[in-house]
Amino acid sequence: xxxxxxxxxxxxxxxxxxxxxxxxxxxxxxxxxxxxxxxxxxxxxxxxxxxxxxxxxxxxxxxxxxxxxxxxxxxxxxxxxxxxxxxxxxxxxxxxxxxxxxxxxxxxxxxxxxxxxxxxxxxxxxxxxxxxxxxxxxxxxxxxxxxxxxxxxxxxxxxxxxxxxxxxxxxxxxxxxxxxxxxxxxxxxxxxxxxxxxxxxxxxxxxxxxxxxxxxxxxxxxxxxxxxxxxxxxxxxxxxxxxxxxxxxxxxxxxxxxxxxxxxxxxx
Numbered sequence: 490x491x492x493x494x495x496x497x498x499x500x501x502x503x504x505x506x507x508x509x510x511x512x513x514x515x516x517x518x519x520x521x522x523x524x525x526x527x528x529x530x531x532x533x534x535x536x537x538x539x540x541x542x543x544x545x546x547x548x549x550x551x552x553x554x555x556x557x558x559x560x561x562x563x564x565x566x567x568x569x570x571x572x573x574x575x576x577x578x579x580x581x582x583x584x585x586x587x588x589x590x591x592x593x594x595x596x597x598x599x600x601x602x603x604x605x606x607x608x609x610x611x612x613x614x615x616x617x618x619x620x621x622x623x624x625x626x627x628x629x630x631x632x633x634x635x636x637x638x639x640x641x642x643x644x645x646x647x648x649x650x651x652x653x654x655x656x657x658x659x660x661x662x663x664x665x666x667x668x669x670x671x672x673x674x675x676x677x678x679x680x681x682x683x684x685x686x687x688x689x690x691x692x693x694x695x696x697x698x699x700x701x702x703x704x705x706x707x708x709x710x711x712x713x714x715x716x717x718x719x720x721x722x723x724x725x726x727x728x729x730x731x732x733x734x735x736x737x738x739x740x741x742x743x744x745x746x747x748x749x750x751x752x753x754x755x756x757x
Contacts, residue, residue, distance in 0.1 A: 525596025526569035528654070529558030530587050534601040534664065534749070535574035539728050539739025550575035551735070555742040557749035558599055561757065567597065576735065579605045580642035584649045591653035598650060598659040599753055603697050606642050607634040612689070613738055616682050617730065624678070628685040635689070635696050643697060647704035660756055661701040661708050662749060663694040665715035665727065667738070672721025677729075683721070709756045714748040 529535055536547070537556025544552045552572055553559065562570040571590040578587070580602045591598070612631050616624035650659055667690065668674075668683035678686075694710055701708040718726035726744030730737045740748060 525567065525656075526571065526592070526594050527558075527562055527565075527567040527597040527599075528571045528590050528595050528657075529556075529562075529574050529599050530583055530650070531574040531599070531601035531662075532578040532583075532605055533574075533576040533739055534604070535599065535662070536576050537574075537745055538576045539736040540742040540745045541736075542742075544572075547575075549577075553742075553745070555745050557745050557753050560746060560750050561599075561753060565757075569594075574601070577605060578602060580639075580646040581606075584646045588649055588653050591650065591657070593654070593656060595654040595657045597757060598654055598657045599662060599757075600646075600650070600659070601662050601664070602646060603635075603639055603643060603693060604664060606639050607631040607693065612686070616678055616686065621679050621682055624682045625685050628682075628689050632689050632692050635692050639693075639696055640700055643700040644703065647700060647706060650706075651704060658757070659701075659704070659706040660753060661697060661706050662752060663697055663708065663710040663712070664690055665711050665719065665740070665744070665748065666690045667720055667727060669717070669719040669722040672719070673723045674721035707756050709752045711748050711752045714752050715744065718744070718748070 533539070533551070535556065535558060536550055537543070537553025537559070538551045540553045540555040542554045544554065552574060556574070558572055558574065562572070573587045573590055575587065583600065583602050608631055612627045615627035647659075650657075666687040668687055670680060670683055670687070694712065698708040698710070715726060718724055720727050720729055726741055726748055728736045728739055728741055
């Protein structure tokens with residue numbers, strides 16, 4: 490059996506994955522933003538999918554006590570904390586279903602959004618299950634969406650956040666690169682596929698950063714924090730194809746505490 494067929498056979502789990510689709514500081518070092526309310530918006534990278542320890546009342550949103558918003562709130566004790574990030578969220582669904590908790594008393598907001606808008610789940614499915622050419626074509630189609638349709642979705646969401654929380658410091662977090670090239674993986678995707686996926690992540694982060702800047706928000710990338718901890722690094726902070734399938738291609742608990750939390754904390 491070829492490497493690709495072995496990987497595809499083992500990875501049919503990915504058909505359901507990512508359809509759900511970014512060290513605690515001492516409590517005494519409280520951010521000034523904690524004087525008011527903190528609201529955590531966004532998709533699975535903010536809800537903590539992949540890190541386990543999901544809150545029982547969060548249902549399919551899978552909000553985790555190991556997610557960076559929960560860790561930051563525990564360390565900083567904001568006046569109020571609304572954790573509404575949800576697995577599978579798009580810019581549109583964040584705007585439609587998560588912004589009701591924002592108000593004039595909200596002083597800090599975090600958000601990740603954009604990956605689901607460009608069909609990230611379908612891209613990973615194509616790359617895991619089909620040919621290299623199919624993978625690269627799927628990645629290129631997603632990049633086209635990032636450049637052409639995503640900016641308006643992000644702009645609309647950011648405008649709505651500002652309208653509902655006019656006094657808030659808003660932090661927009663990016664997404665990690667998935668793969669360490671020329672790494673330790675002996676099966677799975679080709680280097681061409683891994684490189685294409687990484688390049689798409691860079692484009693996505695660039696589009697998000699530009700729209701965040703246009704809105705007057707603070708963008709904080711996580712690529713530097715995850716460097717050395719990508720898939721194929723030997724010390725991955727990201728899940729590959731795994732069980733339960735919805736955890737696949739999401740940060741582990743170490744990715745939330747060692748990657749997303751420092752990226753957020755540094756600018757919150």
